[in-house]
Amino acid sequence: MSSIHVPTRTQGLFRLPRMSGWQISTSLICLLVLVPLTTLFLSFLHPEKEIWEHILQTMMSRLLINSVLMVTGVALCTGILGVSLAWLTGVCEFPGRRFFSWALLLPMAMPTYVLAFVWMGLLDFPGPLQSALRQLFGTEFRLPEFRSLAGVIQTMTLALYPYVYLLAKNGFATQGARAMEAAKTLGCSQTQALFRVALPMAWPWIAGGVLLVVMESLADFGAVSIFNFDTFTTAIYKAWFGFFSLSAAAQLSTVLILLVFLIMELDKRSRKKRRFYQAERQQTKAPRIKLPMHLQCVASTCCTLILLLAFGLPLSQLLYWAVQIFEQEFGSRYLYLLVHSASLAAIAAVIIVFLAFVLAYTSRRHPVGITQWFIHIATLGYGLPGTVLAVGIYIPMAGLDNLLISLQDKVLGSSTSLLQGTVLVMLLAYTVRFLAAGFKAVDSGMHRVTPSIDEAARLMGMRGPKILMKIHLPIIKGGALTALTMVFVDVMKEMPITLMTRPFGWDTLAVKIFELTSEGEWERAAIPALFLVVTGLLPIIFFMRKSES
Amino acid sequence: MKTSENVALSIRNLSMSYGEQTVINNLSLRLKQGEIGCLLGESGCGKTSVLRTIAGFESPSSGEIEIDEVLVSSDDFLLPPAKRSIAMVFQDYALFPHLSVEDNVAFGLRKTRKKQVREKVREMLELVKLQTLTKSFPHELSGGQQQRVALARALAVEPRLLLMDEPFSNLDVSLREELSVEVRKILEQAGTTTLFVTHNQQEAFALADTIGVMQQGIICQWDAPYTLYHEPSDPFVADFIGEGRLISGHIGGDGIVETGLGPFPIPETYGTFVQGEKVSMLIRPEDIFHEDGSGLQAKVLQRTFRGAGIMYELELHQGGIVQALVPSSCDHLPGEKIGIRPSVGHVVIFRQPLESTF
Numbered sequence: 001m002s003s004i005h006v007p008t009r010t011q012g013l014f015r016l017p018r019m020s021g022w023q024i025s026t027s028l029i030c031l032l033v034l035v036p037l038t039t040l041f042l043s044f045l046h047p048e049k050e051i052w053e054h055i056l057q058t059m060m061s062r063l064l065i066n067s068v069l070m071v072t073g074v075a076l077c078t079g080i081l082g083v084s085l086a087w088l089t090g091v092c093e094f095p096g097r098r099f100f101s102w103a104l105l106l107p108m109a110m111p112t113y114v115l116a117f118v119w120m121g122l123l124d125f126p127g128p129l130q131s132a133l134r135q136l137f138g139t140e141f142r143l144p145e146f147r148s149l150a151g152v153i154q155t156m157t158l159a160l161y162p163y164v165y166l167l168a169k170n171g172f173a174t175q176g177a178r179a180m181e182a183a184k185t186l187g188c189s190q191t192q193a194l195f196r197v198a199l200p201m202a203w204p205w206i207a208g209g210v211l212l213v214v215m216e217s218l219a220d221f222g223a224v225s226i227f228n229f230d231t232f233t234t235a236i237y238k239a240w241f242g243f244f245s246l247s248a249a250a251q252l253s254t255v256l257i258l259l260v261f262l263i264m265e266l267d268k269r270s271r272k273k274r275r276f277y278q279a280e281r282q283q284t285k286a287p288r289i290k291l292p293m294h295l296q297c298v299a300s301t302c303c304t305l306i307l308l309l310a311f312g313l314p315l316s317q318l319l320y321w322a323v324q325i326f327e328q329e330f331g332s333r334y335l336y337l338l339v340h341s342a343s344l345a346a347i348a349a350v351i352i353v354f355l356a357f358v359l360a361y362t363s364r365r366h367p368v369g370i371t372q373w374f375i376h377i378a379t380l381g382y383g384l385p386g387t388v389l390a391v392g393i394y395i396p397m398a399g400l401d402n403l404l405i406s407l408q409d410k411v412l413g414s415s416t417s418l419l420q421g422t423v424l425v426m427l428l429a430y431t432v433r434f435l436a437a438g439f440k441a442v443d444s445g446m447h448r449v450t451p452s453i454d455e456a457a458r459l460m461g462m463r464g465p466k467i468l469m470k471i472h473l474p475i476i477k478g479g480a481l482t483a484l485t486m487v488f489v490d491v492m493k494e495m496p497i498t499l500m501t502r503p504f505g506w507d508t509l510a511v512k513i514f515e516l517t518s519e520g521e522w523e524r525a526a527i528p529a530l531f532l533v534v535t536g537l538l539p540i541i542f543f544m545r546k547s548e549s
Numbered sequence: 550m551k552t553s554e555n556v557a558l559s560i561r562n563l564s565m566s567y568g569e570q571t572v573i574n575n576l577s578l579r580l581k582q583g584e585i586g587c588l589l590g591e592s593g594c595g596k597t598s599v600l601r602t603i604a605g606f607e608s609p610s611s612g613e614i615e616i617d618e619v620l621v622s623s624d625d626f627l628l629p630p631a632k633r634s635i636a637m638v639f640q641d642y643a644l645f646p647h648l649s650v651e652d653n654v655a656f657g658l659r660k661t662r663k664k665q666v667r668e669k670v671r672e673m674l675e676l677v678k679l680q681t682l683t684k685s686f687p688h689e690l691s692g693g694q695q696q697r698v699a700l701a702r703a704l705a706v707e708p709r710l711l712l713m714d715e716p717f718s719n720l721d722v723s724l725r726e727e728l729s730v731e732v733r734k735i736l737e738q739a740g741t742t743t744l745f746v747t748h749n750q751q752e753a754f755a756l757a758d759t760i761g762v763m764q765q766g767i768i769c770q771w772d773a774p775y776t777l778y779h780e781p782s783d784p785f786v787a788d789f790i791g792e793g794r795l796i797s798g799h800i801g802g803d804g805i806v807e808t809g810l811g812p813f814p815i816p817e818t819y820g821t822f823v824q825g826e827k828v829s830m831l832i833r834p835e836d837i838f839h840e841d842g843s844g845l846q847a848k849v850l851q852r853t854f855r856g857a858g859i860m861y862e863l864e865l866h867q868g869g870i871v872q873a874l875v876p877s878s879c880d881h882l883p884g885e886k887i888g889i890r891p892s893v894g895h896v897v898i899f900r901q902p903l904e905s906t907f
Contacts, residue, residue, distance in 0.1 A: 178639050178641060178643035179643050179645060181604075181606055181630070181637070181639070181643070182637065182639060182643040182645075183645075183656070184605075184629070184630040184631050185604060185630055185631070185633075185635055185636055185637045185703075185712075186631075186636065186656050186657030186702070186706060187631045187657050187659070187706065188631055189629075189631060196656075197645060200645075200647040200648075201645070201646060201647055203647065275688075276646050276686070276687075276688035277646045277647065
């Protein structure tokens, strides 16, 4: 890669817009995002009137109400839970604080749909809790139905609160001690200072965390299908695989896209504010608030309880199920599933990190202007739910395939489908969805290679490829490794894209879990779920070791 | 200077330590109503700790603090910061980023009526000349403007004592002098008793009525700027404040000190000396004049060009080094000999002989 020498061209007669190889590659990556989006919105050109009317009459209001209630509930609950836990572990002092500080992140290892089916198995009518209660209070005893809005909110809160927790803790940490001290000299008590200064100052971070949660819950497919709770993602799935109407699925997707873009815009604003809210220089850390004895007990108990409900109990239940069923269930097909999942994830991770490098280099060579917009567009995919992307990628690929088939017909006289039903569609969809995660990790590594480092190397007589190998790669290695791990784990856990675009018979762990849980076979789903939980622990351990050092 | 006999701040025998390390060592000071005091010293001398102890952010190991004749801190009693009727301007200003300028200034005025709050905020912003920026947010302001907002926010609560921690250190050097004069005007106008800390003596001179030079947790000298400069009480203060060198001397007869620059009369404020006693004497650069015809010759060791003048470091014939600030038209190279004439306005001598001072 001749990243160092800017080619000087003689001016020709025609003045084409001059684009470097970097810019061209980035524009191509942009197309990966733009083509599906355009396809989805163009679907309104061919409305399938009957199905669309059916959707409007029977589903639309329920979908909207369900989504709004679910998102509001989850946002409120994760907000309160995440901020309280962040305040306790980030600012106060109580027994076990150090342990909880990282342990409260563990639920991140558990995919939402895994948590959902474990809790479903625990609280269902035939489940252990209700059975025990029936034995105690007689056969008429019933718990409120867990397949409900409250159940969805409870599960998603337990699965997603770590996002708010992590960001809010960051927010409190960047405040430093001065602002609170200033509030106290101006007559505020500790509690008043918390509500008038610390919380408002942490708000951009809290909002960022809550918006992330909102985006995740809107995109969720696995958990809501376990609850039989209809949202846009399940409706898109049903439109495609129930009514066999791709255009209805596409049209439903556009509603979801608009919601997501709204959330992304709000998130952008909160990010902007964070810059101004950060204390300007390294500050002395505030001494931790030593809670009174009874509050210390409350704090420790609360943290323990949340950790148990979100991680300890579900994990034990999974292990219990797995051990119970291991003999009869476990076999070589699980190794196939594991190999499928892992190889898909590995291939996707390598592709994505490579593209992330291309984007990061482009961003470095063209730090201002329209190229930055291209990069922004190329990384928009992280907000697009898997179901939406599956539809958005499948339609144009199918179209391209048909074109290729007719070409083959003309030239060869016979034809086979080249693209549909291959892993290529899946990989493209993964790329769009997870490119942002990879780019962020690689780019933050790239920022450590300042232009003056390049200049110093060139003054010492180093050339392009050598600079890349000897200087850039060693510096970016950490960021690239983070990117690889994160993308790998994300793809392993991914459910809707895999479910909707996989080649026939190509099952993965996530797809297996979907199939088993849709028949209520919680015990049998435990083994593939455990594989995923263990994989999910990798980046958390990675992250914790990094933050400790 | 509005001063009356009321004592606004009184610190008696204050000590504080972090673990083994003593940060404040049996320190006492008083500020009169409306007086502007300053603690001046290198970083790590304990000056900021004194400020934070007065504010109530650190607890002293012993000693008493009274603000406006109300006890706020003693061996067995600590009033929380919020109840001390003080206000503080922090080094980084600690403006609340989520509040506009006027809301920042109004922050401490909660128990007041809305109309009065608005009135007070307007008055404060007029005082610091920021009337036009009421709706702005801190990140939209320059460093100097932020500092004035911090000052307005602190003064709005009408504190009995204002504390300022390195108030100008975050500003451009060119702004500092201008602002310190302005801040002094504002504080005089408000009549607020103030204690601030700095490591920059120019700021201290520009802003303070009284300065305490601090070293290792104690105040070496607590005096007006003029006295500090011209009558430093010990070699450390002499070295820390202003420029100059010590030369050795001995006591002659009739209240005279004999030095390499000749004899000088000893001021009466000094006690009696034994004849022949070895002492050291402070020579400021402005005490030495360059005179070509003078019989007193000195060798140029080093020259530093300073624009209007040249600072020479000169070796005296009888040994000893002094500095001289000479108009820059008189340019001499190192190694040359030049004629000098001493004219010492304030004779400062220390009982420590030269060898034991530095």
